[in-house]
Amino acid sequence: MKHLPKHLRPRWRYLAVAIEAWPDADLDRRSFQRSLWFAAQNLLGDAGSADADLTVLQFDFGDGTGAAIVRARHGHADEARAALACVDAIEGDPVGVRVSGISGTVRACEEKYLRRGGQFSAERKVVFGDAQRSAVVRGKRLDVRADGAFAGATELDFE
Template structure:
């Protein structure tokens, strides 16, 4: 039997998930509970049309594959999972991507940066540079500036922790994000 060309294959989406529970959850129990909730919510025919597959699951993070037109049904199924083997459980969808690699890089942040980047000659200090991330602000040194785009190296330990978890070295901002528009060059 021939393999279908990519244009004729079913399109898939990949949901990055984070599982919060009272104890450790084995992969098999998670899969069984997701499939049980899908069958309960949508029936056997509906759950088979969704094409749900748990591709990876480590350290309470995982990637679930589903069909592109069944994303919202898959989210609904994941929301109905409330307990696994008697332990209260919550599955949070971190994001949706078109590729496994995209879901891993954007939402799961599994790799850390091990080697530090060498110092650049263009490191400049500005008087004040603040950027709002969630509820906080960031200040630091400008490492590189290209037209309206700025690479900012934060001095805040909490911000550095965020950068290390996200596999990046600098915050990318624009001149429009800066509170004080005067930049020392």
């Protein structure tokens, strides 16, 4: 079966969700998904919850805190936020749920709001090509701004 053309594919928004509960709470993705569907159905009705199509893509929970990424159809982010606000307990354990942010891709959602996959970066001045230039430092790699573009380098290139 062939894929749909890009302009016919459904568009999604990804919500970064912070979860808090008691430290002894044992939550998993399946129970969170079930609670979210139940809250959406109660708030939006059968047709509204089916149209929003809320799905938990990633879930991580331990020691009372966690995070999740929830996918919602484009144009239904407000309904998704409202349904998430209605989740107050998961399998009898009281929880606090907060939407950290909304993004158009899973990767951007992780990096911007969940601080996963992203790297700590700092800026400093380096001598590169016989001139002092600014560089963005990410671990042992440096991206040096040279003539309006970036050049990749390592610390060994400067010693």
